[in-house]
Amino acid sequence: xxxxxxxxxxxxxxxxxxxxxxxxxxxxxxxxxxxxxxxxxxxxxxxxxxxxxxxxxxxxxxxxxxxxxxxxxxxxxxxxxxxxxxxxxxxxxxxxxxxxxxxxxxxxxxxxxxxxxxxxxxxxxxxxxxxxxxxxxxxxxxxxxxxxxxxxxxxxxxxxxxxxxxxxxxxxxxxxxxxxxxxxxxxxxxxxxxxxxxxxxxxxxxxxxxxxxxxxxxxxxxxxxxxxxxxxxxxxxxxxxxxxxxxx
Amino acid sequence: xxxxxxxxxxxxxxxxxxxxxxxxxxxxxxxxxxxxxxxxxxxxxxxxxxxxxxxxxxxxxxxxxxxxxxxxxxxxxxxxxxxxxxxxxxxxxxxxxxxxxxxxxxxxxxxxxxxxxxxxxxxxxxxxxxxxxxxxxxxxxxxxxxxxxxxxxxxxxxxxxxxxxxxxxxxxxxxxxxxxxxxxxxxxxxxxxxxxxxxxxxxxxxxxxxxxxxxxxxxxxxxxxxxxxxxxxxxxxxxxxxxxxxxxx
Numbered sequence: 303x304x305x306x307x308x309x310x311x312x313x314x315x316x317x318x319x320x321x322x323x324x325x326x327x328x329x330x331x332x333x334x335x336x337x338x339x340x341x342x343x344x345x346x347x348x349x350x351x352x353x354x355x356x357x358x359x360x361x362x363x364x365x366x367x368x369x370x371x372x373x374x375x376x377x378x379x380x381x382x383x384x385x386x387x388x389x390x391x392x393x394x395x396x397x398x399x400x401x402x403x404x405x406x407x408x409x410x411x412x413x414x415x416x417x418x419x420x421x422x423x424x425x426x427x428x429x430x431x432x433x434x435x436x437x438x439x440x441x442x443x444x445x446x447x448x449x450x451x452x453x454x455x456x457x458x459x460x461x462x463x464x465x466x467x468x469x470x471x472x473x474x475x476x477x478x479x480x481x482x483x484x485x486x487x488x489x490x491x492x493x494x495x496x497x498x499x500x501x502x503x504x505x506x507x508x509x510x511x512x513x514x515x516x517x518x519x520x521x522x523x524x525x526x527x528x529x530x531x532x533x534x535x536x537x538x539x540x541x542x543x544x545x546x547x548x549x550x
Numbered sequence: 551x552x553x554x555x556x557x558x559x560x561x562x563x564x565x566x567x568x569x570x571x572x573x574x575x576x577x578x579x580x581x582x583x584x585x586x587x588x589x590x591x592x593x594x595x596x597x598x599x600x601x602x603x604x605x606x607x608x609x610x611x612x613x614x615x616x617x618x619x620x621x622x623x624x625x626x627x628x629x630x631x632x633x634x635x636x637x638x639x640x641x642x643x644x645x646x647x648x649x650x651x652x653x654x655x656x657x658x659x660x661x662x663x664x665x666x667x668x669x670x671x672x673x674x675x676x677x678x679x680x681x682x683x684x685x686x687x688x689x690x691x692x693x694x695x696x697x698x699x700x701x702x703x704x705x706x707x708x709x710x711x712x713x714x715x716x717x718x719x720x721x722x723x724x725x726x727x728x729x730x731x732x733x734x735x736x737x738x739x740x741x742x743x744x745x746x747x748x749x750x751x752x753x754x755x756x757x758x759x760x761x762x763x764x765x766x767x768x769x770x771x772x773x774x775x776x777x778x779x780x781x782x783x784x785x786x787x788x789x790x791x792x793x794x795x796x797x798x799x
Contacts, residue, residue: 467793474755474790486779509723514779521776533735533764535756536793537786544723544782547716 306331314392316343322516328356365418375425388426390419395455411454416461436478444486444542470536479535486542489513509544555580563640571762577605614667624674640690641667646701664707685727693735719782728781735788755790
């Protein structure tokens with residue numbers, strides 16, 4: 303039942319939503335793999351979790367590089383014996399008006415958010431299919447519906463939703479489900495750094511008038527990652543306080 | 551995992567197998583469940599089953615097509631328990647004919663049995679939830695909302711649930727109340743032959759048909775504090791069948 307004793311790899315889990323999700327999954331009995339591109343951040347997070355007595359290992363990898371992703375997945379299976387849950391959480395955004403965006407802005411946003419999810423899913427699914435069990439949870443965003451100034455990010459996250467539906471259709475017969483969690487405004491350090499004017503504007507468009515918190519996302523991920531969620535696949539679970547009901 | 555401890559849950563349409571599974575699930579997770587439907591004998595059996603497994607449940611029959619009786623029931627529950635935290639609208643009556651063959655009466659019956667109860671219960675319960683600054687409303691819809699030949703009327707009422715859900719979620723967004731739809735896909739019941747269940751299951755991406763428990767688990771998530779930032783959503787429990795369709799709403 304639940305996620306106990308399952309091996310869960312969460313990309314981009316040395317900070318923010320990924321870190322809290324990893325922590326909650328470890329608290330609930332999963333064996334967790336922390337991934338980030340910065341080695342010091344991985345080491346620090348693993349140390350923090352171990353001090354809490356949690357089962358955790360760290361894997362440094364750039365998820366936009368196939369060689370590094372394949373190595374990370376293979377080492378995870380060698381060390382922990384399986385790979386049951388993959389949370390494609392690593393993401394970043396370069397925002398701006400269409401006329402101001404550079405090719406580099408587009409490339410890095412697409413590579414981290416979309417190519418990374420593809421490479422990790424491709425590498426993980428080999429292990430999941432062989433054991434006839436897997437849960438892939440992709441962290442998309444409410445922004446996949448479109449937002450002014452978010453051309454690369456919206457495109458990448460829309461791609462993640464499409465990828466998720468394909469994974470669900472291809473892998474369903476092998477006991478592997480694939481779903482999205484689509485966060486809206488969530489209270490993270492990035493939010494705290496925003497100018498007050500921007501915060502007020504964003505909150506004015508928020509039906510609840512409030513931010514969500516990282517636990518809201520962790521809860522949704524754990525619900526979908528559960529052993530008992532096998533009849534739920536190809537879905538987008540919006541955790542956005544109703545923000546998806548409006549566009550723009 | 552998600553809990554609904556000390557919550558008062560009103561479960562409308564409790565007697566079908568999905569309703570029963572929802573009642574058992576909510577009680578297992580700590581809620582007191584008031585099970586409602588028209589058939590008191592079946593309700594009593596369900597309430598007794600829940601109590602025997604260690605949960606709290608009470609049977610309260612209602613004609614959910616009558617706004618007067620819905621008002622009476624909600625009043626009874628408030629008088630006894632002081633609050634309603636969770637409302638599950640599972641009243642469901644399947645019907646369908648090619649549009650040219652459907653009578654006025656059949657159309658009106660479809661609206662009266664599938665849609666009116668949801669409106670009547672929401673109208674009575676949601677203001678109380680807003681006043682207490684807490685509530686979870688889950689409307690059970692169906693993947694049939696997407697449209698099927700011969701089921702135009704049924705699809706129409708199940709689509710209407712989505713519009714109702716979205717509107718109500720916006721009305722209540724600042725009051726600690728969430729309103730969501732869980733849309734069930736194919737679910738095996740005891741009336742379905744094993745052969746048919748297997749055939750349907752084989753047609754789905756996950757290669758198995760759903761169980762009432764699959765729907766009940768999702769309802770448990772939306773009924774709990776785990777979903778406090780989720781509102782206005784249509785969530786499908788359908789083994790991936792929805793991936794064959796447009797997501798235009």
